[in-house]
Amino acid sequence: MSTGSLHVATGTTSVRGFGNDSRACYGFGNSGIRFLSTELRVHLVPKINWEPVASYPQVHLRLLRNGVIRSCRFKFHTTEASFVHSAYVDSIFSSLHGSTEDPGKISDESTLILIRHGESLWNEKNLFSGCVDVPLTNKGIEEAIEAGKRIRNLPIDIIYTSALIRAQMTAMLALTQHRCYKVPIIVHDESEESRTWSQIHSENTKKQSIPVVKAWQLNERRYGELQGFNKQETAERYGKEQVHEWRRSYSTCPPNGESLEMTSRRAVAYFREHTNSESRTVTGIFLCVSLLGKHVMVAAHANSLRAIIMYLDNLTSQEVIDLELSNGVPMLYICKEGKIIRRGSPLGSTEAGVYAYTWDLALYRQKLDEVSL
Numbered sequence: 539m540s541t542g543s544l545h546v547a548t549g550t551t552s553v554r555g556f557g558n559d560s561r562a563c564y565g566f567g568n569s570g571i572r573f574l575s576t577e578l579r580v581h582l583v584p585k586i587n588w589e590p591v592a593s594y595p596q597v598h599l600r601l602l603r604n605g606v607i608r609s610c611r612f613k614f615h616t617t618e619a620s621f622v623h624s625a626y627v628d629s630i631f632s633s634l635h636g637s638t639e640d641p642g643k644i645s646d647e648s649t650l651i652l653i654r655h656g657e658s659l660w661n662e663k664n665l666f667s668g669c670v671d672v673p674l675t676n677k678g679i680e681e682a683i684e685a686g687k688r689i690r691n692l693p694i695d696i697i698y699t700s701a702l703i704r705a706q707m708t709a710m711l712a713l714t715q716h717r718c719y720k721v722p723i724i725v726h727d728e729s730e731e732s733r734t735w736s737q738i739h740s741e742n743t744k745k746q747s748i749p750v751v752k753a754w755q756l757n758e759r760r761y762g763e764l765q766g767f768n769k770q771e772t773a774e775r776y777g778k779e780q781v782h783e784w785r786r787s788y789s790t791c792p793p794n795g796e797s798l799e800m801t802s803r804r805a806v807a808y809f810r811e812h813t814n815s816e817s818r819t820v821t822g823i824f825l826c827v828s829l830l831g832k833h834v835m836v837a838a839h840a841n842s843l844r845a846i847i848m849y850l851d852n853l854t855s856q857e858v859i860d861l862e863l864s865n866g867v868p869m870l871y872i873c874k875e876g877k878i879i880r881r882g883s884p885l886g887s888t889e890a891g892v893y894a895y896t897w898d899l900a901l902y903r904q905k906l907d908e909v910s911l
């Protein structure tokens with residue numbers, strides 16, 4: 539094994555890595571590496587757990603404002619490094635640097651929280667919802683608040699939700715319980731105008747906000763011609779087995795709807811990487827957690843989350859059949875040393891049941907306690 543280093547054009551700074559050849563850098567970049575520029579573009583191909591997860595021809599590593607990159611846990615091959623600037627990335631992530639100033643600077647561990655929305659009015663009526671945009675019931679509102687209580691001591695830098703109101707309500711209600719008292723703010727980047735109109739001009743206020751990114755790719759699977767029909771009545775009409783197959787199999791599509799496999803193609807693709815239309819930057823929830831070391835919450839749906847969990851937990855198409863997600867129950871994953879591993883039980887009905895504390899999370903909580911004294 540030889541030592542490799544990536545020299546960044548700041549004159550005084552270099553990033554060191556250890557690799558098998560001169561181009562490979564991995565396991566480098568834990569807290570404290572300083573750069574003189576605010577952003578670095580690296581063309582890289584990351585590998586997690588020694589397996590290639592995807593090809594990222596261009597990935598932007600946004601450095602924190604004070605020039606500290608907290609963690610880079612990917613093994614990757616560098617071919618080029620250059621400095622870039624992206625207004626979009628800046629607008630989304632400028633508030634993220636708040637996490638280092640937040641109680642409990644977390645050094646080498648990041649968190650991913652997945653929450654299925656609380657009960658919707660159509661869940662209550664046992665109707666196939668799919669992409670129909672239905673709000674929460676009172677019970678769903680309570681479930682979202684309860685979910686918020688369970689994750690109130692976990693750090694959150696950015697929130698992703700689907701484009702559907704039940705997921706957005708869940709995210710917003712959950713955040714009302716968080717002890718960081720930051721304000722979740724929906725990012726409007728649909729057009730130049732919406733970006734300009736929704737700009738926050740105070741840096742200080744920005745630091746007190748959490749960006750909420752809406753993505754249709756995280757929507758519930760399209761249930762096609764079943765949408766609006768009662769699940770029980772549909773089972774009586776077409777047979778229990780057929781309906782179970784439509785609802786739980788990996789590759790069977792409900793009539794004119796999406797299979798889990800199709801849902802997975804858009805949801806997992808978005809989760810792993812997507813290109814921002816304005817800045818042309820490649821980003822993604824996975825990258826955000828793994829590469830940038832951000833603490834991310836995703837509020838979405840039974841089937842978009844089943845697809846993401848299947849990906850994260852490496853489940854087979856057979857195993858995913860038995861994966862059931864309850865409304866409003868947060869699941870916690872921890873990213874450490876390039877691995878994202880499940881930490882919390884989906885059945886946990888208390889904060890302690892949702893996750894077991896790691897050292898860094900305990901520290902974050904302790905700092906929250908100190909601030910609120």
Ligand SMILES: O=C(O)[C@H](O)COP(=O)(O)O
Nearest residue numbers: 665666667668758785840
């Ligand atoms: O879309 C729906 O009806 C539900 O949110 C998920 O339904 P399922 O449990 O039938 O997949």
